[in-house]
Amino acid sequence: MQDVKLSKILREARQTQLALAQRVRIVTLERRPRFVAGVDAAFSGTRVIGSACLFAYVDPSQEYPGAIKNKVDETSVVQEVEFPYVPGFLSFREAPVIISAIRQLEPPPDLIIVDGQGIAHPRRIGIASHIGVLLDIPAIGCAKSRLIGTHLEPGPRKGQWQFLYDKEQQIGAVLRSRDNVRPLYISPGHLIDINGCLDVILHTTTRYRLPEPVRCAHNLSAQNKQLLIC
DNA sequence: GCGACAG
């Protein structure tokens, strides 16, 4: 990626995003997911490690069974990094490997929680929406910090939240996933709405700030990164 | 023109 061509590359990437954004659907989740996947990526030199962890968290026929921690499957894929990190274009850097990892999960996930934004993005197509649309699977954006939007400070207790706005539009929620921790920036990726996102995130988060599937994927990526170095 | 800016 040479700087001289970066502007041209971003121009094309932007067009891709505008097309994908047309396909994003924010709707009420039809049924509670049974197989929930968490995904993340780690970097080492010129390579990127994408990981996906699948959990059978939610009982579709009953109330959420609480902190079930039964991992069903986990996958990891290594690729050469081919895109720089540019705010607003994260998906072109991380989505390819992550999608490869997700495709190897058995069984396929009913929902995916992505480390990044969903529609809380300048063009409403953050990495969670990007992945959700390409795979046609419900997806949630679960970011550790803000990309765009304004919001009131949510209360200090777990479960307290505030809407994230872009102008007058509600694009997500700022959620306290644990008592006294920095809030998470939650936003619909695809085939789900804000309420659905809060419902799933709260029921997949146990004793840490991040939802268990995402935490697992993060650890797996870091672990494989080490194996890659040695 | 000056900041802001997921991972």
Added chain:
DNA sequence: ATCTTGTCGC
């Protein structure tokens, strides 16, 4: 994201 030890706080 990554480079990195000890340390402040609940």
